[in-house]
Amino acid sequence: MPTSMSKTYDYIFAGSGLSGLSLLYRLLKEESLQHKDILVIDSASKNQNDRTWCFWEKEEGPFESLVCHEWKTLQFFSPQVSKEFEMQEYRYKMIQSGDFYAHVLDFVQGFKNVSFLKEEIIEIVEEGEKALVKTDKRSYTTDYVFNSTSLFHPKMTEENTLLQHFLGWYIKTKEPVFNPQVGTLMDFTLSQHHGTTFMYVLPTSPCVALVEYTLFTERILKEEEYEEALRSYIQEKLGISEYEITHTEFGVIPMSLAKFSSHLGKNKRIINIGTAGGYTKPSTGYTFQFVQKHVGQVVAQLKKDQSPVVIPSFRENMFEWYDRTLLDVLLTKSLSGQQIFSSLFKKVEPERILAFLANESNFWEEFTIRNSVPILPFAFSGIKQLLGLGKK
Numbered sequence: 426m427p428t429s430m431s432k433t434y435d436y437i438f439a440g441s442g443l444s445g446l447s448l449l450y451r452l453l454k455e456e457s458l459q460h461k462d463i464l465v466i467d468s469a470s471k472n473q474n475d476r477t478w479c480f481w482e483k484e485e486g487p488f489e490s491l492v493c494h495e496w497k498t499l500q501f502f503s504p505q506v507s508k509e510f511e512m513q514e515y516r517y518k519m520i521q522s523g524d525f526y527a528h529v530l531d532f533v534q535g536f537k538n539v540s541f542l543k544e545e546i547i548e549i550v551e552e553g554e555k556a557l558v559k560t561d562k563r564s565y566t567t568d569y570v571f572n573s574t575s576l577f578h579p580k581m582t583e584e585n586t587l588l589q590h591f592l593g594w595y596i597k598t599k600e601p602v603f604n605p606q607v608g609t610l611m612d613f614t615l616s617q618h619h620g621t622t623f624m625y626v627l628p629t630s631p632c633v634a635l636v637e638y639t640l641f642t643e644r645i646l647k648e649e650e651y652e653e654a655l656r657s658y659i660q661e662k663l664g665i666s667e668y669e670i671t672h673t674e675f676g677v678i679p680m681s682l683a684k685f686s687s688h689l690g691k692n693k694r695i696i697n698i699g700t701a702g703g704y705t706k707p708s709t710g711y712t713f714q715f716v717q718k719h720v721g722q723v724v725a726q727l728k729k730d731q732s733p734v735v736i737p738s739f740r741e742n743m744f745e746w747y748d749r750t751l752l753d754v755l756l757t758k759s760l761s762g763q764q765i766f767s768s769l770f771k772k773v774e775p776e777r778i779l780a781f782l783a784n785e786s787n788f789w790e791e792f793t794i795r796n797s798v799p800i801l802p803f804a805f806s807g808i809k810q811l812l813g814l815g816k817k
């Protein structure tokens with residue numbers, strides 16, 4: 426039976442993946458917060474290179490030194506559109522999670538006020554002005570919990586959620602065949618019989634690239650189906666027959682209309698971060714850049730001695746509505762992802778699409794984007810989501 430300990434931590438981090446470690450790092454960089462008593466609990470040791478994070482931003486980010494490759498030029502392909510575009514403002518960047526975990530954990534080592542525990546969290550509850558984190562071994566008390574476990578995930582079903590699932594292969598060729606300056610963001614010239622399906626191709630040197638077979642559908646596929654798609658794309662589209670697979674990654678990211686709570690409890694002592702807090706963009710699955718923005722806001726509020734609960738701005742709510750609308754169109758199959766992204770890339774300057782998908786576009790750009798996609802399905806889903814009639 427778990428027993429309560431007398432010590433109260435200032436903050437407990439329930440989960441130390443992308444969002445937990447990003448917040449911890451940013452917090453410890455602040456003079457006024459770096460002496461806080463912190464406990465970090467995760468059931469896993471963060472020592473694996475278990476995912477690759479790609480994202481785009483204009484400025485240098487807090488983890489700039491970890492960016493292992495970046496692209497200024499990207500490509501988009503579909504049966505209707507073939508585009509290569511050089512970005513003026515944004516850079517598409519890649520960070521290996523293994524480098525990220527090592528970097529943050531190495532930095533944290535210098536702080537005696539931060540302790541780590543490898544335990545399974547089974548419950549998090551509020552108790553008056555405190556929160557209680559219960560693991561399989563005991564309970565821990567804190568002023569605030571920053572939770573990134575899935576304990577409070579909303580109910581996700583095939584009606585309200587699409588899965589973004591993918592298998593990526595890092596391949597190494599004998600001969601130099603890639604242009605590491607140019608990445609392929611989406612190649613839709615593939616069979617769409619499962620639903621929205623595309624390839625990423627991100628070359629990091631003339632002989633090395635990450636090729637990722639990605640789908641937005643209700644169910645994941647059998648392992649051999651991803652492998653077969655990758656094999657035939659590499660052979661037939663990239664024209665490469667001799668290569669070595671040096672690393673693989675498989676992932677499933679929820680793209681959901683279900684409402685993720687940003688915080689819980691009467692006294693708002695449980696703060697959800699990362700995917701658990703709704704910082705995975707529902708329409709694209711991208712998370713990295715939204716997590717960085719959110720944890721930056723949390724730290725700014727804590728520095729001012731305010732509650733870490735971040736209230737979304739009018740613009741953020743508006744982008745959430747755009748996301749829900751786009752996802753609703755995909756979920757109801759009014760249009761396919763291939764049709765939507767082809768319309769966008771045909772009619773809108775690609776970098777403005779990236780600004781829109783980063784929640785950084787302006788009203789005029791959003792007007793152009795709205796006018797570039799078929800009006801009826803978007804109007805229907807948009808009104809449905811505005812009136813809260815969609816599945817949650």
Ligand SMILES: Cc1cc2nc3c(=O)[nH]c(=O)nc-3n(C[C@H](O)[C@H](O)[C@H](O)COP(=O)(O)OP(=O)(O)OC[C@H]3O[C@@H](n4cnc5c(N)ncnc54)[C@H](O)[C@@H]3O)c2cc1C
Pocket residue numbers: 439440441442443444445466467468469475476477478479480544545546547573574575674675676677678698699700701710711712713714
């Ligand atoms: C393979 C892969 C590739 C991805 N690529 C990209 C990308 O290119 N760009 C992008 O923006 N996003 C990407 N994502 C999506 C997203 O960025 C990641 O999933 C990201 O790790 C989410 O951060 P998080 O902190 O919410 O969760 P996580 O990083 O998964 O951290 C949650 C932590 O909680 C721990 N935990 C969970 N339950 C418990 C429990 N009960 N007790 C104790 N500990 C627990 C886990 O061990 C984990 O360490 C990818 C996801 C995957 C899986």
